[in-house]
Amino acid sequence: MRLLPFPRDISFRSNEQDPAIDVLTYAIGDIHGRFDLFKKLVQTIKADAARFDGKCRVVLLGDYIDRGPESKKCLDGVIAMHRQPWCNTIALKGNHEQVMIDFLEDPLAGSAWLKFGGLETLRSYGISPESAEPDEAELExxxxxxxxxxxAIQRKLLRSLKLSYEAGDYFFVHAGVDPRRDRETQTEETLLWIRDAFLKVERACSKSVVHGHTPSDTYTDTRWRIGVDTGAYAxxxxxxxxxxxxxxxxxxVR
Incomplete structure (x- = not known):
């Protein structure tokens, strides 16, 4: 089924049928440097999956870094997930990973990043800025x-992160999709950053969207949208x- 916009003519499942998935799947929300919670949740999921037959799938929805204290460990944890024999792991890119990639390529991108959670990420690598608002020389x-x-292995991971993943009647993405655009015109910026235009519609596309990005006190569970960013760092x-x-x-996990 193609990912098409709402409310154009699309092949919805009937109202009597709920979205279904092909393989036992777990989707994890924004981790944001909380390696302690990440490790605890993976252990919980592993124990839970052992109750079912077959190998499960784990989809990581992005934003592994920034704000929390252990971004470097979180990236190592994502790498370790790809090596686990009990699950197949799909790691998606979040907007925070993209901003880190931007800074690795262009020092001037750091001015915004440091106010956006990048300071905590730098500290997790043992790097501390000398000033609260570094000038161009310090950013360099x-x-x-x-x-x-x-x-190098973390660079390889950052380059390999996917923008989205589809399985059955579900579409996994970091931020969401633009309901006003079809699949071919969804931009990377949209998939990583969108909020209101996506969150305010009952159904954004022909699949049920599972996402993070927008923190909430509790998870969102509607037929056509599941949000699992519960602001772990805070x-x-x-x-x-x-x-x-x-x-x-x-x-x-808490």
Whole structure:
């Protein structure tokens, strides 16, 4: 089924049928440097998945870094997930990963990033700016320090992150989709950054969208949208959803 916009002519499942998925799947919301919660949630998911037959799928919805204290460890944790024999892992890109990539390529991108959670990420690599608002010379120095500190395997991970993933009647993405555009005209900026235009419609596309990006005190569970960003760095709550056939179950750690 193509990902098409709402409300144009599209092939919806009938109203009597709930969205279904092909393989037992867990989707994890924004981690934001909370490696402690990430590790605890993965352990919980592994134990939960052991109750079912077959190998499960784990979709990571992006924003592994920034704001929390252990961004470097979180990227290592994502790498480790790809090596787990009990699950297949799909890691998506969040807007925070994109901003980090931008700074690795262009030091001037750091001015906004440091106010956006990048300061905590730099500290996780043992790098501390000398001033609260670095000038161009200091940004250049921080740019080179981070380039030296980020290991090759993490660079490879950052380059490999996907923008979206589809399975069954579900579409997984970091931020959401623009309901006013068709699949071919969805931009990377939209998939990583969109909020209101996506959140304010009952159904944004022909699939049920699972996303993070917009933090909330609790998860969102509607037929055509599941939101699992519960602001882990601030609330201490990290959330995942388990999708199994047409069933949904939410898992949280604190």
């Amino acid at each position: 120095a921080l740019h080179w320090k981070l380039n030296l500190a980020v290991p 609330t201490g709550v990290l959330t995942a959803v388990r999708l199994n056939g047409t069933q949904r179950h939410f898992i949280q």
